[in-house]
Amino acid sequence: MSLILALDIGGTQLRLAAFPNNSTTPLRTQRIPTQCPGESAYERLTGLLDSSWPDEPVAAISAACPGPLDPERGIILSTPNIPGWINFPLVEMLSSRYKVPVFLGNDANLAALGEWKYGAGRGHDNVLYLTISTGIGGGVICGGRLLTGAHGMAAELGHLTIQPDGPLCACGQPGHLEAISSGTGIARYVKEQIALGRRSALSGLTQFGAREIAAAASKGDELSLEAFSQAGKWLGLAVANYLHIFNPSVLIFGGGVSQSGDLLFDPMKRTMAQSVMDQGYLDGLEITNAQLGDDAGLLGALAQAQIMLR
Amino acid sequence: MSLILALDIGGTQLRLAAFPNNSTTPLRTQRIPTQCPGESAYERLTGLLDSSWPDEPVAAISAACPGPLDPERGIILSTPNIPGWINFPLVEMLSSRYKVPVFLGNDANLAALGEWKYGAGRGHDNVLYLTISTGIGGGVICGGRLLTGAHGMAAELGHLTIQPDGPLCACGQPGHLEAISSGTGIARYVKEQIALGRRSALSGLTQFGAREIAAAASKGDELSLEAFSQAGKWLGLAVANYLHIFNPSVLIFGGGVSQSGDLLFDPMKRTMAQSVMDQGYLDGLEITNAQLGDDAGLLGALAQAQIMLR
Numbered sequence: 001m002s003l004i005l006a007l008d009i010g011g012t013q014l015r016l017a018a019f020p021n022n023s024t025t026p027l028r029t030q031r032i033p034t035q036c037p038g039e040s041a042y043e044r045l046t047g048l049l050d051s052s053w054p055d056e057p058v059a060a061i062s063a064a065c066p067g068p069l070d071p072e073r074g075i076i077l078s079t080p081n082i083p084g085w086i087n088f089p090l091v092e093m094l095s096s097r098y099k100v101p102v103f104l105g106n107d108a109n110l111a112a113l114g115e116w117k118y119g120a121g122r123g124h125d126n127v128l129y130l131t132i133s134t135g136i137g138g139g140v141i142c143g144g145r146l147l148t149g150a151h152g153m154a155a156e157l158g159h160l161t162i163q164p165d166g167p168l169c170a171c172g173q174p175g176h177l178e179a180i181s182s183g184t185g186i187a188r189y190v191k192e193q194i195a196l197g198r199r200s201a202l203s204g205l206t207q208f209g210a211r212e213i214a215a216a217a218s219k220g221d222e223l224s225l226e227a228f229s230q231a232g233k234w235l236g237l238a239v240a241n242y243l244h245i246f247n248p249s250v251l252i253f254g255g256g257v258s259q260s261g262d263l264l265f266d267p268m269k270r271t272m273a274q275s276v277m278d279q280g281y282l283d284g285l286e287i288t289n290a291q292l293g294d295d296a297g298l299l300g301a302l303a304q305a306q307i308m309l310r
Numbered sequence: 311m312s313l314i315l316a317l318d319i320g321g322t323q324l325r326l327a328a329f330p331n332n333s334t335t336p337l338r339t340q341r342i343p344t345q346c347p348g349e350s351a352y353e354r355l356t357g358l359l360d361s362s363w364p365d366e367p368v369a370a371i372s373a374a375c376p377g378p379l380d381p382e383r384g385i386i387l388s389t390p391n392i393p394g395w396i397n398f399p400l401v402e403m404l405s406s407r408y409k410v411p412v413f414l415g416n417d418a419n420l421a422a423l424g425e426w427k428y429g430a431g432r433g434h435d436n437v438l439y440l441t442i443s444t445g446i447g448g449g450v451i452c453g454g455r456l457l458t459g460a461h462g463m464a465a466e467l468g469h470l471t472i473q474p475d476g477p478l479c480a481c482g483q484p485g486h487l488e489a490i491s492s493g494t495g496i497a498r499y500v501k502e503q504i505a506l507g508r509r510s511a512l513s514g515l516t517q518f519g520a521r522e523i524a525a526a527a528s529k530g531d532e533l534s535l536e537a538f539s540q541a542g543k544w545l546g547l548a549v550a551n552y553l554h555i556f557n558p559s560v561l562i563f564g565g566g567v568s569q570s571g572d573l574l575f576d577p578m579k580r581t582m583a584q585s586v587m588d589q590g591y592l593d594g595l596e597i598t599n600a601q602l603g604d605d606a607g608l609l610g611a612l613a614q615a616q617i618m619l620r
Binding site: 147 | 378387434435436452453455457458459460461462463464465466467469470471472473474479481482483486547550551554555556557558559585587588590591593594
């Protein structure tokens with residue numbers, strides 16, 4: 001029996017899971033911090049692989065990594081949280097070291113692939129997956145295949161302009177969905193309104209985010225309720241646009257901010273329903289939570305290897 | 311040798327071309343008006359097929375039709391310019407009458423397919439095709455396959471919200487690309503500005519459209535130049551969004567308004583370049599005109615049949 005070594009490479013943690021080729025239950029898993037004084041992230045990664053290398057034959061290494069990256073060329077173009085990984089040829093370096101096939105994918109895209117194959121998207125051919133946390137990312141399955149585009153840079157679903165004169169996104173462009181409906185966007189809205197003199201249970205606090213705002217909202221804090229209502233409204237407009245573009249049969253929401261539930265999704269659904277050009281886009285449309293949690297990236301990396309080895 | 315009968319069904323004309331399965335040169339073509347007193351559009355269509363039915367065996371009928379329609383179920387949901395075609399089971403009706411396989415596709419989607427297989431998109435796997443005329447439509451090739459979505463309603467590329475408080479689109483929603491950068495949108499802008507007291511070579515005329523505005527712009531009419539500049543700017547923002555979503559390697563522009571050339575495309579390219587989140591989206595990106603003109607729908611219908619019969 002051969003194994004697939006799935007990697008989830010993040011700025012904080014490196015995770016590895018060794019899956020039998022035909023199973024989603026790993027034989028073993030391991031996680032270590034990405035950063036350690038005196039060692040590069042690549043040295044940490046090869047250390048993890050060396051120490052976990054199994055006795056069984058390895059069919060492939062498959063890695064999920066924050067983008068932008070080019071899965072076809074196997075190159076990480078730049079990844080904000082790992083210093084030095086600029087135009088970094090990860091696939092070539094790992095495959096020449098370990099002499100096995102190596103596959104690379106964008107972590108949000110692979111999470112979508114994982115949810116489709118093994119989670120909330122099973123049985124669908126057209127899936128829209130959005131993960132809403134500090135930022136907004138996602139992935140799309142179109143006609144039973146992961147959307148990647150010419151250089152693996154497709155499906156940047158948080159970077160849709162919904163307010164041309166809106167707040168700046170982390171990417172530098174104005175009015176992207178991510179700037180408005182992410183945890184960062186929700187917190188910015190509350191802070192701006194407090195600075196303008198609005199009262200809130202959060203007034204006077206300096207450090208708070210979407211989690212604290214959700215807690216305040218659940219206790220009836222008006223500004224916090226309004227912040228989620230705004231974020232949900234603009235999310236609903238963006239999702240209506242994605243329905244026109246992709247016509248999916250299921251919407252899957254993951255990420256920490258999605259845990260806020262109805263606070264975000266009631267206004268999202270209202271605006272989405274008002275903003276579609278034809279009711280047909282809503283017929284039979286399933287709206288659901290992601291099922292794989294933190295394991296979406298690893299299971300997506302597994303699915304990627306299974307598809308590539310087929 | 312068997313033939314594929316390609317149909318391009320429009321509100322004004324019905325066109326038929328009989329292609330040998332392995333050729334893009336039709337053995338014969340015919341066109342008739344869609345509307346005729348005392349006859350339904352369906353009777354006109356079957357009349358056209360009956361009178362053109364070849365002696366050679368027919369491998370399939372493949373039809374391009376304005377949407378919304380469901381290619382998988384073979385049903386035209388509604389098509390504004392053909393009265394009575396509401397939930398119209400065209401595929402079932404034609405296949406039971408002619409006893410051959412019948413395929414149906416959205417005309418803008420099939421034009422994209424035609425341009426990809428036989429026109430400006432050859433050699434690319436990721437194609438974004440936009441047709442800009444009275445409205446704005448389009449189609450997308452993702453990883454070598456036509457994007458259709460769960461019910462064939464994907465790729466409504468004109469129905470992207472780019473000005474949430476903008477003018478109403480023909481579909482009833484505010485601020486869609488089609489409402490702003492189509493021929494209709496360009497003419498609305500000029501008429502609004504004239505009504506506000508702006509001077510223009512077109513002042514005093516009651517009937518004019520994008521063609522007349524382009525002619526006035528080419529003679530230096532300031533308002534007409536501004537109208538194209540606005541339309542191009544918003545088109546550029548929409549295209550930047552589509553680059554983030556699809557990461558295509560080629561952009562193909564068709565439709566009458568695209569003939570205005572630099573008037574529209576200079577501002578489009580400027581805004582597109584300013585609005586992408588990463589230069590990688592522009593690297594090697596080809597921007598070109600559609601090559602198939604009025605035949606894109608027929609050649610797309612041919613390509614659809616070839617793919618389905620494979």
